[in-house]
Amino acid sequence: MAKSIKVDIEKFSYGEKTILQDIHFSVEKGEFIVITGLSGCGKTSLLRLLNGLIPNLYDGEVSGTIKILDRSLSDYKKGEIAKYVGNVFQNPNDQFFSREVENEVALIGENMGMARPLLRERVRDALQELNITDLKDKNVRELSGGQKQKVAIASTLVFDSEIIFFDEPSANLDYKATNDLEKILKHLKEQGKTVIIAEHRLSYLSRLLDRLILLKDGKLRAIFTVEELTADVERENNLRSFHQQDLKATMEAPNNDPMIHIEDVSVSNHEYCLKEPVNFTLNQGECMALIGENGIGKTSLAKELTGLIPMRKGNTSYGQSARSRLSHVAISLQNCSNMFFCETVEKELIPRDKSRDQRYLAEVKKYLIEMELWDKRLLNPHDLSGGEKQRLALLIALLKDSEFVILDEPTTGLDYRRMTLVANAIKEKIKSTPVMLITHDIELMFQTCNTAYLLSKNGNKKIDVPGNERIILDFLEQNTF
Numbered sequence: 001m002a003k004s005i006k007v008d009i010e011k012f013s014y015g016e017k018t019i020l021q022d023i024h025f026s027v028e029k030g031e032f033i034v035i036t037g038l039s040g041c042g043k044t045s046l047l048r049l050l051n052g053l054i055p056n057l058y059d060g061e062v063s064g065t066i067k068i069l070d071r072s073l074s075d076y077k078k079g080e081i082a083k084y085v086g087n088v089f090q091n092p093n094d095q096f097f098s099r100e101v102e103n104e105v106a107l108i109g110e111n112m113g114m115a116r117p118l119l120r121e122r123v124r125d126a127l128q129e130l131n132i133t134d135l136k137d138k139n140v141r142e143l144s145g146g147q148k149q150k151v152a153i154a155s156t157l158v159f160d161s162e163i164i165f166f167d168e169p170s171a172n173l174d175y176k177a178t179n180d181l182e183k184i185l186k187h188l189k190e191q192g193k194t195v196i197i198a199e200h201r202l203s204y205l206s207r208l209l210d211r212l213i214l215l216k217d218g219k220l221r222a223i224f225t226v227e228e229l230t231a232d233v234e235r236e237n238n239l240r241s242f243h244q245q246d247l248k249a250t251m252e253a254p255n256n257d258p259m260i261h262i263e264d265v266s267v268s269n270h271e272y273c274l275k276e277p278v279n280f281t282l283n284q285g286e287c288m289a290l291i292g293e294n295g296i297g298k299t300s301l302a303k304e305l306t307g308l309i310p311m312r313k314g315n316t317s318y319g320q321s322a323r324s325r326l327s328h329v330a331i332s333l334q335n336c337s338n339m340f341f342c343e344t345v346e347k348e349l350i351p352r353d354k355s356r357d358q359r360y361l362a363e364v365k366k367y368l369i370e371m372e373l374w375d376k377r378l379l380n381p382h383d384l385s386g387g388e389k390q391r392l393a394l395l396i397a398l399l400k401d402s403e404f405v406i407l408d409e410p411t412t413g414l415d416y417r418r419m420t421l422v423a424n425a426i427k428e429k430i431k432s433t434p435v436m437l438i439t440h441d442i443e444l445m446f447q448t449c450n451t452a453y454l455l456s457k458n459g460n461k462k463i464d465v466p467g468n469e470r471i472i473l474d475f476l477e478q479n480t481f
Contacts, residue, residue, distance in 0.1 A: 004029045004163055004194040005050065009064040012042075012049060019045045019060070020218045027196065029162070032189050032208050035198045037215035038238060038415045039387050043198040044167055046215070050196065051165045052081050069162065082108060086156025090168040090413070092148040093141070101143075101151050102127070102136040109158045119158070126157040130184060144294050146177030153184060164188065166197040170204060171413035174294050174440040175476035178204050200415045203244040203442075214239075238417045244442045245473065249466040251427075251450040254286035260404050260434050265304060265314030267297035267455075276459045277314060282404070282434035287426055289445045289465065290438045291472070292455030293479040298438045299334060301455075302406045305436075306331045318403045330400035334408040334438075336393035340381035345373060345392055348381055349399060360399075367395050371421055387414050394422060398429050405429060408438045416443070423447040440476070456480055 005027040012020040020042045027033055035043050048054040049066060052073050066073045069084055089095050098104040105126055109119040127133045130150045135143065140151055149169055156164050170178045182204040188195055189208055199205065202212075212229060214221040214237060224233060229242055241247055260282040267274035274297045282288060290298050304311040307325030318328040333339055342348045349368075354360045368374040371391045376384060381392055394410050407426070411419045419441065426435055426448045436453075439445055445452070446469065453462045454475055465472065 003027070003067070004031070004069060005196070006065075006067040007050070009046075009049065009062065009066065011063045012045060012054070012060055014060045018218060020049070023064075023220050025213060025220065025223060027194060029194055030189075030192045031210045032185075032195045033197070033211055033213060034202065034205050034209045035196065035213045035215065036200065036202065036239060037221070038417055039200075039385070041215040042218045043215060047165055047167050047196070047198045051085055051087055052076070053087075079111070083112060083159050084162050086153075086159075086161035086164040088149065088152045088156065088164065088166045088169055090171050092152040095152060096140050096148075099139055099141075100136070101132070101138050101140055104140050104151055105136075105154045105158060108155055112159065114158075122158045122160075126154040129157060129187075130154050144177070145172045145174070146180055146294070149173065149177070149181060150184065153188075161193070163194040163196070166195070166199070168199055168413055169197065170199065170201050175442070175473075176293060176479065178440075179477060182208070200240055200413065202240045202242050206242045238415065240416050240419075241443055247442060247446050247469065249446040249449070249469055251287070251448065251466065252285075253464070253466075254283040254430075254450055257284040258282070259284055261315075261317035262305065263315045265301070265316070266312050267301045267304070268312055269297070269300040269303075269309060272297065272300070274455065274460075275457060278453075278455075278460060280453055280462050282436070284432075284434065285430050286451060287430050287435040287437055287449045288462070289449040289452040290436055290455065291440075291445075291452055291476060296455045296457070296479075298455060299408055302331060302408055302436070302438060305329060305404070306406060328403045329406060330397040330402040330404070331406045332390075332393045332397040332408060332410055334412070336389050337382060339393050339396055340389075343380055344378050345381055345384070346377040348392065349395055364395075364399065367399065367425070370425065371395060372418070386412075387418055390414065391418070391422065394425065398425060402433060405433055405435045406438070407435060409440070410437075411439065411441045411444050419444055420447075442473070442476075445472075 003026050007023055007025050009020055009023040011018060035046060037043055048058055054060050096104055098107055102123060106119055106123045109122060127136055130153060132150050135147060169181060185208055209226055212224045234242055258281050262278060262280050264277040264279060266277050278301060292298055303309040306329045307322035319325045340348055349364050368377055373391060376388060390410055397405055411422050423444055429435060437449060449465045451462060452465050452472055454460060456479055458480055
């Protein structure tokens with residue numbers, strides 16, 4: 001078969017730090033390749049080398065060769081590679097430059113001087129192929145995460161790109177949008193596209209991938225065919241589950257000591273209002289998953305219960321006023337950068353009134369070590385990686401003296417090992433304080449949650465997680481009971 005990509009990287013370094021070393025492999029035309037490994041192993045750097053973003057956009061010293069379609073990357077004129085290679089980033093907002101969907105999809109063709117009649121035809125075909133023609137006049141910034149991914153993929157089809165690179169495309173998607181992404185990737189594979197994906201979440205790719213490239217500490221640890229991907233490989237390499245459908249919940253039931261009561265709370269924000277009010281009780285030892293489709297009101301409910309936005313109707317056992325709720329609830333926000341106000345990680349975690357509290361300081365140190373942030377404690381929070389920011393936001397919530405903890409998507413984009421660190425911290429916290437967990441991370445949910453609250457347009461209900469795994473997966477897929 002013809003080679004789409006041939007990689008012979010002796011070394012890639014940034015400053016004095018070696019990022020990648022001794023990376024040698026090739027990709028056949030039409031292959032579906034997944035690159036995985038723990039955070040920091042070099043996945044994103046390898047992808048940026050393959051698509052030419054390094055050294056054209058990102059700095060670094062490279063020794064070795066990379067060939068795309070039998071030509072060295074260095075032989076392509078500036079911008080020429082875009083005719084043959086498409087890119088879909090983890091956050092599509094990073095690659096959008098136009099306001100309307102149709103203009104964004106057309107942008108690559110315009111930049112490459114494609115004839116206007118042909119460009120119109122290709123844009124129309126790309127929108128139809130991904131079934132997003134109805135979005136063509138929409139503002140790209142106002143789309144859901146799944147819709148943005150479809151727009152980004154459509155833009156790669158305008159030039160009929162032979163090779164498409166994806167950098168953690170499922171990181172910001174809910175369960176249903178991830179399943180939609182799987183169907184799109186299956187379609188691309190059937191078209192004969194060469195697909196390269198750097199990803200932590202593996203279950204949705206298990207039926208598509210031909211080979212899995214495992215990186216460890218910047219080196220190529222192994223290459224597995226799909227037949228070689230076993231539970232042993234998963235465990236030995238701290239990989240996310242290959243088959244989420246087989247996962248079982250592991251948490252015991254909470255005790256019968258009620259600690260939090262939520263009564264008839266109306267979920268509303270601006271013009272939106274969920275039909276049925278929210279009612280639940282949380283006991284000591286309870287972590288409750290809050291699940292439902294994107295836009296149903298999960299984050300709005302979290303902000304109401306915390307006091308960040310007004311609660312128009314309903315009661316909570318820990319306070320009626322917004323000020324009272326703010327003082328009694330700890331929250332980790334999905335956009336965690338909004339939680340950081342100090343110049344160092346350490347100062348974010350140690351308020352002035354706790355600076356001499358030896359018990360509290362010991363707890364902070366313990367958490368920093370457990371969450372692999374001890375060496376980062378003197379850095380500015382905004383200089384941390386995405387996963388490190390999430391773990392810092394989690395610690396801010398866990399360290400607050402509160403009656404109730406709410407965590408909004410605390411493991412987005414985390415590898416299995418870091419996800420397990422978060423899960424262990426949550427399981428320790430619920431011994432004293434109930435937790436409500438907003439998540440589309442099935443592995444996290446089944447490790448930490450003993451109950452789940454299902455939000456839907458047809459009503460809401462609370463169920464146990466153990467024994468109801470299939471019901472929960474079906475609900476996440478269809479958003480109905």
